[in-house]
Amino acid sequence: MASSRPKGRKAESGTVSVPTGRRLTAESRERQIVEGAIAYFAEVGLDGHTRELARRLGIAQPLLFRYFPTKASLIERIYEEVYLKRWKLGWEETVRDASLPCLERFRRFEMDYQRTIDDYAWLRIFVSAGLKGFDLPSRYLGMVRERIFAPLLEDMRAESNLPSPQAQPLVADEFELLFGIHGALVYVGLRSRVYGMDGTADRDAVRAAMLDAALPGLLATHRRVVTRARPVNPIGE
Amino acid sequence: MASSRPKGRKAESGTVSVPTGRRLTAESRERQIVEGAIAYFAEVGLDGHTRELARRLGIAQPLLFRYFPTKASLIERIYEEVYLKRWKLGWEETVRDASLPCLERFRRFEMDYQRTIDDYAWLRIFVSAGLKGFDLPSRYLGMVRERIFAPLLEDMRAESNLPSPQAQPLVADEFELLFGIHGALVYVGLRSRVYGMDGTADRDAVRAAMLDAALPGLLATHRRVVTRARPVNPIGE
DNA sequence: CCTCCTCTTGAGCGATCGATCAACAAGGGC
DNA sequence: GCCCTTGTTGATCGATCGCTCAAGAGGAGG
Numbered sequence: 001m002a003s004s005r006p007k008g009r010k011a012e013s014g015t016v017s018v019p020t021g022r023r024l025t026a027e028s029r030e031r032q033i034v035e036g037a038i039a040y041f042a043e044v045g046l047d048g049h050t051r052e053l054a055r056r057l058g059i060a061q062p063l064l065f066r067y068f069p070t071k072a073s074l075i076e077r078i079y080e081e082v083y084l085k086r087w088k089l090g091w092e093e094t095v096r097d098a099s100l101p102c103l104e105r106f107r108r109f110e111m112d113y114q115r116t117i118d119d120y121a122w123l124r125i126f127v128s129a130g131l132k133g134f135d136l137p138s139r140y141l142g143m144v145r146e147r148i149f150a151p152l153l154e155d156m157r158a159e160s161n162l163p164s165p166q167a168q169p170l171v172a173d174e175f176e177l178l179f180g181i182h183g184a185l186v187y188v189g190l191r192s193r194v195y196g197m198d199g200t201a202d203r204d205a206v207r208a209a210m211l212d213a214a215l216p217g218l219l220a221t222h223r224r225v226v227t228r229a230r231p232v233n234p235i236g237e
Numbered sequence: 238m239a240s241s242r243p244k245g246r247k248a249e250s251g252t253v254s255v256p257t258g259r260r261l262t263a264e265s266r267e268r269q270i271v272e273g274a275i276a277y278f279a280e281v282g283l284d285g286h287t288r289e290l291a292r293r294l295g296i297a298q299p300l301l302f303r304y305f306p307t308k309a310s311l312i313e314r315i316y317e318e319v320y321l322k323r324w325k326l327g328w329e330e331t332v333r334d335a336s337l338p339c340l341e342r343f344r345r346f347e348m349d350y351q352r353t354i355d356d357y358a359w360l361r362i363f364v365s366a367g368l369k370g371f372d373l374p375s376r377y378l379g380m381v382r383e384r385i386f387a388p389l390l391e392d393m394r395a396e397s398n399l400p401s402p403q404a405q406p407l408v409a410d411e412f413e414l415l416f417g418i419h420g421a422l423v424y425v426g427l428r429s430r431v432y433g434m435d436g437t438a439d440r441d442a443v444r445a446a447m448l449d450a451a452l453p454g455l456l457a458t459h460r461r462v463v464t465r466a467r468p469v470n471p472i473g474e
Numbered sequence: 475c476c477t478c479c480t481c482t483t484g485a486g487c488g489a490t491c492g493a494t495c496a497a498c499a500a501g502g503g504c
Numbered sequence: 505g506c507c508c509t510t511g512t513t514g515a516t517c518g519a520t521c522g523c524t525c526a527a528g529a530g531g532a533g534g
Binding site for chain 2: 044045047124127128130131132133135137138141142172173176177179180181182183184185186187188190191194195196197198200201206209210213214216217221225
Binding site: 260286287288298299302306307308 | 490491492493494495499500501
């Protein structure tokens with residue numbers, strides 16, 4: 001029971017050089033820590049322990065604190081690495097691409113976006129941060145709302161000959177229209193990555209089918225939402 | 238800084254009767270603990286601490302262990318209280334109600350189901366349990382799949398003159414059809430309860446609108462999925 | 475070979491975790 | 505009035521948390 005360490009490092013006479021903890025450059029060591037922290041905290045949640053993280057990395061626990069002054073700063077770095085760094089400016093370009101119909105822009109954005117976030121670490125750390133009350137999830141979804149959905153809805157208004165957002169501001173129900181389809185796609189990943197359901201081998205194909213089913217009626221529903229939201233007698237029509 | 242206790246209980250000479258910790262019957266004390274534990278663990282996650290839970294209840298921490306031998310047993314009790322006990326047999330009756338069209342059964346089930354689970358404790362503990370690797374979420378969603386979606390899909394097959402599940406087993410894509418709409422509705426609650434987004438005042442109305450938008454095309458999509466899933470030359474048609 | 479810089483570690487600090495135990499206290503039955 | 509059952513608590517245990525610090529150890533430059 002006592003000598004349970006798997007390999008190396010003799011128990012007594014502690015000054016024996018370790019085989020695992022090779023000497024690395026500061027840069028590569030920091031990268032190793034960040035990658036390991038992403039995988040570890042994704043698995044056990046942000047309440048994970050620094051000692052266990054160090055054990056998995058094969059390094060001593062104080063070494064973590066040489067590269068990150070606190071556990072919170074390491075988690076902050078994970079946010080940058082997993083969420084901010086994986087945000088693609090191409091998404092914002094896609095939804096503004098005037099050469100494509102709005103529905104096709106939405107479809108292309110969602111397929112690529114979902115492929116990005118249907119990731120063990122992305123989804124689990126996102127949810128864990130939400131549970132812990134961090135503002136990362138709300139801020140991130142605020143970006144989706146303002147940088148993706150808002151310009152898309154603006155062009156959907158134009159495509160349907162509806163008043164522009166300058167003339168008649170976007171209403172919550174319009175965003176809910178897009179968040180509804182969005183949520184159906186996200187839920188596919190959540191069931192697998194967070195709830196541990198084993199079904200659905202090809203989630204990408206499932207999402208493509210969902211979009212095929214939901215998109216055809218979207219513009220009509222959008223028109224209904226906007227016209228109903230504006231109880232003004234239609235003069236110019 | 239030292240005498241920071243809010244009320245009662247003198248600091249020194251510790252044997253003073255406490256005003257808050259009144260003597261309760263075992264039954265009502267246990268209920269108080271369960272209710273408080275649900276609220277507390279929903280707020281901070283299942284990694285919450287027994288000392289803080291006891292402090293919020295105004296009782297001593299060891300009292301928790303008189304009613305629940307371990308923290309895990311208390312959490313197990315929460316599962317029974319929040320999930321098993323709130324499962325409504327009426328849901329299984331609704332989706333089998335032959336006097337209603339399948340789409341109406343689905344609509345009624347989802348509206349009532351979502352009203353049940355769009356609850357701070359329900360959603361957050363569900364997600365927290367999933368992150369900690371407990372099998373509660375997968376088992377619960379398995380119940381939804383087998384007891385709700387499976388009988389509903391069977392009758393949808395009949396309503397569309399498609400082969401019964403006995404003749405041709407239900408395929409994963411059919412379940413995904415229902416889980417897609419289901420996920421869009423769940424996501425409305427998740428954004429508010431877990432991700433902390435403040436939007437959407439009347440989530441119930443938003444979900445009703447989502448169903449109005451998604452249900453009309455559901456049967457046609459279902460027919461397409463089933464017929465495509467069976468690459469046999471149609472003879473008897 | 476020695477030196478110095480820097481990556482790395484063992485030991486340990488104060489705080490806090492889940493859980494235990496003997497002692498206190500509030501009523502109900504006699 | 506007393507006693508005995510039972511709800512309740514303070515004190516405390518061993519383990520583990522985030523974090524600190526001084527000393528060990530591996531290379532590059534001289």
